[in-house]
Amino acid sequence: MWQFSHPRYWLYWLVILLLWLISLLPFRLTAFLGRGLGYFLYLIAGRRAHIVRTNLGLCFPELDSEQLGQLMRLHFEALGQSVLTIGINLFASQRRIQKLVTMRNRRYFDDALAAGKPIILLAPHFVAMEIAGLALAPERHMLSMYQTIRNPLIDTLIRRSRSRFGGIMIERSTDMRKVIKLIRGGSPFYYLPDQDPGSSDKVFAPFFGIQTAVTPGLSRFARLSEAVVIPCFTKMLPHGAGYEVIFLPPLEEFPTNDAVEDARRMNEVIEQGIREMPEQYFWVHRRFKSRPEGEESLY
Numbered sequence: 001m002w003q004f005s006h007p008r009y010w011l012y013w014l015v016i017l018l019l020w021l022i023s024l025l026p027f028r029l030t031a032f033l034g035r036g037l038g039y040f041l042y043l044i045a046g047r048r049a050h051i052v053r054t055n056l057g058l059c060f061p062e063l064d065s066e067q068l069g070q071l072m073r074l075h076f077e078a079l080g081q082s083v084l085t086i087g088i089n090l091f092a093s094q095r096r097i098q099k100l101v102t103m104r105n106r107r108y109f110d111d112a113l114a115a116g117k118p119i120i121l122l123a124p125h126f127v128a129m130e131i132a133g134l135a136l137a138p139e140r141h142m143l144s145m146y147q148t149i150r151n152p153l154i155d156t157l158i159r160r161s162r163s164r165f166g167g168i169m170i171e172r173s174t175d176m177r178k179v180i181k182l183i184r185g186g187s188p189f190y191y192l193p194d195q196d197p198g199s200s201d202k203v204f205a206p207f208f209g210i211q212t213a214v215t216p217g218l219s220r221f222a223r224l225s226e227a228v229v230i231p232c233f234t235k236m237l238p239h240g241a242g243y244e245v246i247f248l249p250p251l252e253e254f255p256t257n258d259a260v261e262d263a264r265r266m267n268e269v270i271e272q273g274i275r276e277m278p279e280q281y282f283w284v285h286r287r288f289k290s291r292p293e294g295e296e297s298l299y
Contacts, residue, residue, distance in 0.1 A: 004153040012153050016090075023087025027100060030088075031081050031240030038080020042073050052076075052283045054299055059208035060278070074279035078236060082127035089130045090161040094138055100242040101135040108230050108247045109188075113140065118227035119188040122218065122251075124270045125195060125282040128234045130162070132245040133190045137165040143179070143187040147172050176224070183225040190232075193218045194270055195282075196289045204292050205263035208271060213290035219255035219262035229254055233273040236280060248272070 004013075022030055042049070052072050056063070063071065088097070112119050123129055133142050144162065146169050149155035163169050168187055170179055183189050197215040204211045222229050231248035248269065255262045274281045288298045 004156075009153050012151070016157065019084075019087035020091050021087075022084055023091050027085075027088070027242065028240030030084050031236075034081030034084035035077040036080070037084060038077035039073065041080055042076035045076065048284050051286055051299060055283045055287055056278075058210055058288065058298065059274075071279060075281075075283050078127050078280045079284065081236060085128075089134065090157065094165055097131070097134055101131060101245055102242065103135075103245045103247070105247040105249075106245075108249055109136075109232075112228050112230060112250065113188075116186075118183045118186070118225045120183065120218070120222055120225070120227045120229045121188055121190045121232040122229055122266065122269065123190050123192050123232045123234070124273060125192055125285065126234050126273070126277070126280045127282060128236045128243055128280065129192065130234075131243045132232055132234045133162070133167060134165060135243075135245060136188070136190075137167040141166045141168050141187045142190050143168045143170060143182050144190040145170050145172050145174075145179075145192075176221075179221065180225045183221070183227055189221065189225075189227070191218060191221065193266065194287075195285055196287060198290060202290065203259050203263050205260050205267055207267040207287070210288060211292055211295075212267065212288055214263040214267065216259040216263065218266055219259055222255045231269045231273065233276075235277050246273070246276075 022033075025033075045052070049072065052075060053068060056068055056071055056075075060068070060071070088100070092100075109119070109121075121132075123132060133144055136142050144167060146159065146162070148171055149158065159169050168182065170182075179189070193215050196213050198213075199215075201215060202213045203216055205214050206212070207214075218229065221227065229251045231251075233246045233248075235244045235246060237244055251265060251269070254265060286299055291297065
Protein backbone atom coordinates (compact mmCIF):
# COMPACT_ATOMS: atom_id res chain seq x y z
CA MET A 1 0.00 0.00 0.00
CA TRP A 2 3.06 2.27 -0.13
CA GLN A 3 1.92 3.57 -3.50
CA PHE A 4 -0.83 5.40 -1.61
CA SER A 5 1.49 7.36 0.70
CA HIS A 6 1.25 10.54 -1.39
CA PRO A 7 -0.30 13.53 0.48
CA ARG A 8 -3.33 13.47 -1.82
CA TYR A 9 -4.40 10.27 -0.06
CA TRP A 10 -3.89 11.49 3.49
CA LEU A 11 -7.48 12.61 4.00
CA TYR A 12 -8.72 9.22 2.77
CA TRP A 13 -6.37 7.47 5.18
CA LEU A 14 -7.78 9.59 8.00
CA VAL A 15 -11.33 8.52 7.13
CA ILE A 16 -10.21 4.89 6.87
CA LEU A 17 -8.54 5.14 10.30
CA LEU A 18 -11.74 6.60 11.75
CA LEU A 19 -13.84 3.77 10.28
CA TRP A 20 -11.41 1.22 11.70
CA LEU A 21 -11.60 2.78 15.17
CA ILE A 22 -15.41 2.85 15.00
CA SER A 23 -15.40 -0.83 13.99
CA LEU A 24 -13.74 -1.65 17.32
CA LEU A 25 -16.69 -0.27 19.29
CA PRO A 26 -19.47 -2.54 20.57
CA PHE A 27 -21.83 -3.08 17.66
CA ARG A 28 -24.87 -1.79 19.52
CA LEU A 29 -23.07 1.50 20.21
CA THR A 30 -21.98 1.80 16.58
CA ALA A 31 -25.55 1.20 15.44
CA PHE A 32 -26.84 3.84 17.86
CA LEU A 33 -24.29 6.41 16.69
CA GLY A 34 -25.02 5.52 13.08
CA ARG A 35 -28.71 6.20 13.47
CA GLY A 36 -27.84 9.54 15.00
CA LEU A 37 -25.70 10.30 11.97
CA GLY A 38 -28.58 9.22 9.76
CA TYR A 39 -30.99 11.60 11.46
CA PHE A 40 -28.51 14.42 10.83
CA LEU A 41 -28.29 13.40 7.17
CA TYR A 42 -32.09 13.40 7.04
CA LEU A 43 -32.12 17.03 8.18
CA ILE A 44 -29.59 18.22 5.58
CA ALA A 45 -30.26 15.79 2.71
CA GLY A 46 -31.60 18.34 0.24
CA ARG A 47 -31.67 16.82 -3.26
CA ARG A 48 -31.32 13.28 -1.91
CA ALA A 49 -34.32 13.82 0.35
CA HIS A 50 -36.34 14.72 -2.75
CA ILE A 51 -35.23 11.50 -4.47
CA VAL A 52 -36.10 9.38 -1.42
CA ARG A 53 -39.51 11.02 -0.96
CA THR A 54 -40.29 10.61 -4.67
CA ASN A 55 -39.34 6.93 -4.62
CA LEU A 56 -41.33 6.23 -1.47
CA GLY A 57 -44.34 8.19 -2.70
CA LEU A 58 -44.38 6.23 -5.96
CA CYS A 59 -43.99 2.83 -4.28
CA PHE A 60 -46.26 3.44 -1.27
CA PRO A 61 -49.09 5.70 -2.50
CA GLU A 62 -51.23 4.54 0.42
CA LEU A 63 -49.05 6.49 2.88
CA ASP A 64 -49.99 10.05 3.80
CA SER A 65 -47.45 12.87 4.08
CA GLU A 66 -46.73 12.26 7.76
CA GLN A 67 -46.20 8.54 7.24
CA LEU A 68 -43.91 9.21 4.27
CA GLY A 69 -41.87 11.60 6.40
CA GLN A 70 -41.51 9.00 9.14
CA LEU A 71 -40.43 6.33 6.66
CA MET A 72 -37.92 8.78 5.15
CA ARG A 73 -36.41 9.45 8.57
CA LEU A 74 -36.14 5.73 9.30
CA HIS A 75 -34.45 5.19 5.94
CA PHE A 76 -31.83 7.84 6.59
CA GLU A 77 -31.23 6.39 10.05
CA ALA A 78 -30.66 2.95 8.49
CA LEU A 79 -28.40 4.57 5.89
CA GLY A 80 -26.41 6.30 8.63
CA GLN A 81 -25.98 3.02 10.47
CA SER A 82 -24.72 1.37 7.28
CA VAL A 83 -22.18 4.19 6.85
CA LEU A 84 -20.74 3.85 10.35
CA THR A 85 -20.57 0.08 10.06
CA ILE A 86 -18.51 0.18 6.86
CA GLY A 87 -15.54 -0.57 9.10
CA ILE A 88 -17.18 -3.91 9.98
CA ASN A 89 -17.32 -4.78 6.28
CA LEU A 90 -13.72 -3.71 5.75
CA PHE A 91 -11.93 -4.93 8.85
CA ALA A 92 -14.00 -7.26 11.05
CA SER A 93 -12.71 -10.77 11.53
CA GLN A 94 -14.54 -13.79 10.17
CA ARG A 95 -15.38 -14.79 13.74
CA ARG A 96 -16.95 -11.43 14.55
CA ILE A 97 -19.04 -11.37 11.38
CA GLN A 98 -20.31 -14.87 12.09
CA LYS A 99 -21.33 -13.76 15.60
CA LEU A 100 -23.25 -10.80 14.19
CA VAL A 101 -25.15 -12.78 11.54
CA THR A 102 -28.11 -15.14 11.87
CA MET A 103 -29.75 -16.86 8.91
CA ARG A 104 -33.39 -17.58 8.11
CA ASN A 105 -34.44 -20.40 5.79
CA ARG A 106 -30.84 -21.26 5.02
CA ARG A 107 -32.02 -24.72 3.97
CA TYR A 108 -32.84 -23.38 0.49
CA PHE A 109 -29.18 -22.52 -0.03
CA ASP A 110 -27.86 -25.68 1.62
CA ASP A 111 -30.19 -27.94 -0.37
CA ALA A 112 -28.99 -26.43 -3.64
CA LEU A 113 -25.36 -26.88 -2.58
CA ALA A 114 -25.98 -30.48 -1.55
CA ALA A 115 -27.60 -31.17 -4.92
CA GLY A 116 -24.54 -29.80 -6.70
CA LYS A 117 -26.54 -27.13 -8.50
CA PRO A 118 -24.99 -23.92 -9.81
CA ILE A 119 -26.40 -21.07 -7.69
CA ILE A 120 -27.20 -17.41 -8.22
CA LEU A 121 -28.16 -15.47 -5.11
CA LEU A 122 -30.53 -12.64 -6.02
CA ALA A 123 -29.31 -9.97 -3.59
CA PRO A 124 -31.15 -6.63 -3.88
CA HIS A 125 -29.68 -3.30 -2.81
CA PHE A 126 -30.55 -3.19 0.86
CA VAL A 127 -28.23 -0.96 2.89
CA ALA A 128 -26.50 -3.94 4.59
CA MET A 129 -26.19 -5.98 1.40
CA GLU A 130 -22.44 -6.74 1.71
CA ILE A 131 -22.73 -8.67 4.96
CA ALA A 132 -24.34 -11.79 3.47
CA GLY A 133 -21.55 -12.21 0.95
CA LEU A 134 -18.89 -11.86 3.64
CA ALA A 135 -20.70 -14.31 5.93
CA LEU A 136 -21.11 -16.97 3.25
CA ALA A 137 -17.75 -16.66 1.48
CA PRO A 138 -15.66 -18.74 3.94
CA GLU A 139 -17.80 -21.82 3.25
CA ARG A 140 -17.80 -21.61 -0.54
CA HIS A 141 -15.91 -19.13 -2.73
CA MET A 142 -18.55 -16.46 -3.34
CA LEU A 143 -18.49 -14.71 -6.72
CA SER A 144 -19.54 -11.08 -6.97
CA MET A 145 -19.25 -8.29 -9.50
CA TYR A 146 -17.88 -4.83 -8.85
CA GLN A 147 -17.33 -1.66 -10.81
CA THR A 148 -13.86 -0.14 -10.60
CA ILE A 149 -13.80 2.99 -8.41
CA ARG A 150 -11.92 5.99 -9.77
CA ASN A 151 -9.98 6.48 -6.54
CA PRO A 152 -7.35 3.70 -6.65
CA LEU A 153 -6.90 3.60 -2.86
CA ILE A 154 -10.60 3.07 -2.17
CA ASP A 155 -10.84 0.60 -5.06
CA THR A 156 -7.95 -1.47 -3.70
CA LEU A 157 -9.28 -1.40 -0.14
CA ILE A 158 -12.78 -2.51 -1.13
CA ARG A 159 -11.56 -5.31 -3.41
CA ARG A 160 -9.26 -6.63 -0.69
CA SER A 161 -11.93 -6.46 1.99
CA ARG A 162 -14.55 -8.26 -0.11
CA SER A 163 -12.16 -11.04 -1.11
CA ARG A 164 -10.42 -11.61 2.24
CA PHE A 165 -12.59 -14.63 3.19
CA GLY A 166 -12.33 -16.31 -0.18
CA GLY A 167 -14.65 -14.10 -2.21
CA ILE A 168 -13.97 -13.83 -5.94
CA MET A 169 -14.27 -10.31 -7.37
CA ILE A 170 -15.14 -9.91 -11.05
CA GLU A 171 -15.08 -6.51 -12.76
CA ARG A 172 -18.32 -5.73 -14.60
CA SER A 173 -16.57 -5.44 -17.95
CA THR A 174 -15.23 -9.00 -17.67
CA ASP A 175 -16.19 -11.46 -20.39
CA MET A 176 -19.46 -13.11 -19.41
CA ARG A 177 -18.04 -16.52 -20.31
CA LYS A 178 -15.63 -16.32 -17.37
CA VAL A 179 -18.52 -15.61 -14.99
CA ILE A 180 -20.54 -18.53 -16.38
CA LYS A 181 -17.56 -20.86 -16.01
CA LEU A 182 -17.11 -19.89 -12.36
CA ILE A 183 -20.82 -20.35 -11.57
CA ARG A 184 -20.84 -23.76 -13.22
CA GLY A 185 -17.66 -24.61 -11.34
CA GLY A 186 -19.43 -24.27 -7.98
CA SER A 187 -18.96 -20.62 -6.97
CA PRO A 188 -22.33 -19.14 -5.94
CA PHE A 189 -22.89 -15.82 -7.71
CA TYR A 190 -23.92 -13.02 -5.33
CA TYR A 191 -25.70 -10.82 -7.85
CA LEU A 192 -27.21 -7.35 -7.39
CA PRO A 193 -29.26 -6.58 -10.51
CA ASP A 194 -31.78 -4.04 -9.19
CA GLN A 195 -30.44 -0.60 -10.05
CA ASP A 196 -31.23 1.47 -13.11
CA PRO A 197 -28.87 0.05 -15.77
CA GLY A 198 -28.70 3.39 -17.54
CA SER A 199 -27.84 1.71 -20.85
CA SER A 200 -29.50 0.30 -23.92
CA ASP A 201 -29.30 -3.20 -22.42
CA LYS A 202 -32.55 -3.03 -20.46
CA VAL A 203 -36.18 -3.95 -20.44
CA PHE A 204 -39.10 -2.33 -18.62
CA ALA A 205 -41.12 -4.29 -16.08
CA PRO A 206 -43.47 -3.36 -13.23
CA PHE A 207 -41.89 -2.51 -9.88
CA PHE A 208 -44.53 -1.48 -7.33
CA GLY A 209 -46.79 -1.00 -10.33
CA ILE A 210 -44.40 1.39 -12.10
CA GLN A 211 -42.69 0.56 -15.38
CA THR A 212 -39.04 0.35 -14.33
CA ALA A 213 -35.81 -0.20 -16.25
CA VAL A 214 -34.25 -3.58 -15.45
CA THR A 215 -31.14 -5.29 -16.75
CA PRO A 216 -31.94 -8.72 -18.20
CA GLY A 217 -28.70 -10.01 -16.69
CA LEU A 218 -30.28 -12.28 -14.08
CA SER A 219 -32.23 -14.39 -16.55
CA ARG A 220 -29.28 -14.36 -18.95
CA PHE A 221 -26.80 -15.62 -16.34
CA ALA A 222 -29.30 -18.18 -15.05
CA ARG A 223 -29.97 -19.54 -18.53
CA LEU A 224 -26.34 -19.83 -19.59
CA SER A 225 -25.12 -21.31 -16.31
CA GLU A 226 -28.23 -23.45 -15.74
CA ALA A 227 -28.25 -22.07 -12.20
CA VAL A 228 -30.99 -22.06 -9.60
CA VAL A 229 -31.88 -18.51 -8.49
CA ILE A 230 -32.35 -18.06 -4.72
CA PRO A 231 -33.44 -14.66 -3.33
CA CYS A 232 -31.17 -13.52 -0.50
CA PHE A 233 -31.87 -10.38 1.56
CA THR A 234 -29.81 -8.86 4.37
CA LYS A 235 -31.67 -7.19 7.21
CA MET A 236 -30.26 -5.00 9.97
CA LEU A 237 -31.90 -6.09 13.19
CA PRO A 238 -33.32 -3.49 15.60
CA HIS A 239 -31.25 -1.88 18.35
CA GLY A 240 -27.93 -3.06 16.95
CA ALA A 241 -28.72 -6.74 17.49
CA GLY A 242 -26.78 -7.69 14.34
CA TYR A 243 -27.92 -8.88 10.93
CA GLU A 244 -30.29 -11.48 9.55
CA VAL A 245 -29.66 -13.06 6.16
CA ILE A 246 -33.00 -14.16 4.71
CA PHE A 247 -33.31 -16.81 1.99
CA LEU A 248 -36.52 -17.31 0.01
CA PRO A 249 -37.46 -20.40 -2.02
CA PRO A 250 -35.70 -20.78 -5.38
CA LEU A 251 -37.53 -19.25 -8.33
CA GLU A 252 -39.46 -21.99 -10.09
CA GLU A 253 -39.36 -22.38 -13.87
CA PHE A 254 -36.89 -19.52 -14.14
CA PRO A 255 -35.74 -18.22 -16.51
CA THR A 256 -38.30 -18.31 -19.29
CA ASN A 257 -37.85 -17.22 -22.88
CA ASP A 258 -39.46 -13.88 -22.06
CA ALA A 259 -37.01 -11.29 -20.64
CA VAL A 260 -39.83 -8.97 -19.55
CA GLU A 261 -41.62 -11.75 -17.67
CA ASP A 262 -38.36 -12.72 -15.96
CA ALA A 263 -37.78 -9.09 -14.95
CA ARG A 264 -41.33 -8.87 -13.61
CA ARG A 265 -40.81 -11.96 -11.45
CA MET A 266 -37.50 -10.62 -10.17
CA ASN A 267 -39.11 -7.31 -9.23
CA GLU A 268 -41.99 -9.12 -7.56
CA VAL A 269 -39.57 -11.01 -5.31
CA ILE A 270 -37.65 -7.83 -4.48
CA GLU A 271 -40.91 -6.12 -3.55
CA GLN A 272 -41.57 -8.97 -1.11
CA GLY A 273 -38.29 -8.25 0.67
CA ILE A 274 -38.86 -4.50 0.67
CA ARG A 275 -42.27 -4.82 2.31
CA GLU A 276 -40.64 -6.62 5.25
CA MET A 277 -38.08 -3.84 5.79
CA PRO A 278 -39.10 -0.83 3.66
CA GLU A 279 -36.76 1.57 5.45
CA GLN A 280 -33.69 -0.49 4.50
CA TYR A 281 -33.92 -0.48 0.72
CA PHE A 282 -31.51 1.84 -1.09
CA TRP A 283 -34.04 4.58 -1.81
CA VAL A 284 -31.40 7.29 -2.36
CA HIS A 285 -30.80 5.78 -5.80
CA ARG A 286 -32.93 7.14 -8.65
CA ARG A 287 -34.57 3.78 -9.27
CA PHE A 288 -36.98 5.22 -11.86
CA LYS A 289 -34.44 7.38 -13.71
CA SER A 290 -34.88 5.70 -17.12
CA ARG A 291 -38.37 6.05 -18.53
CA PRO A 292 -40.17 4.36 -21.41
CA GLU A 293 -40.02 6.40 -24.60
CA GLY A 294 -42.24 9.45 -24.37
CA GLU A 295 -42.54 9.53 -20.58
CA GLU A 296 -41.25 12.48 -18.57
CA SER A 297 -38.82 12.23 -15.68
CA LEU A 298 -40.36 11.29 -12.35
CA TYR A 299 -37.79 13.37 -10.49
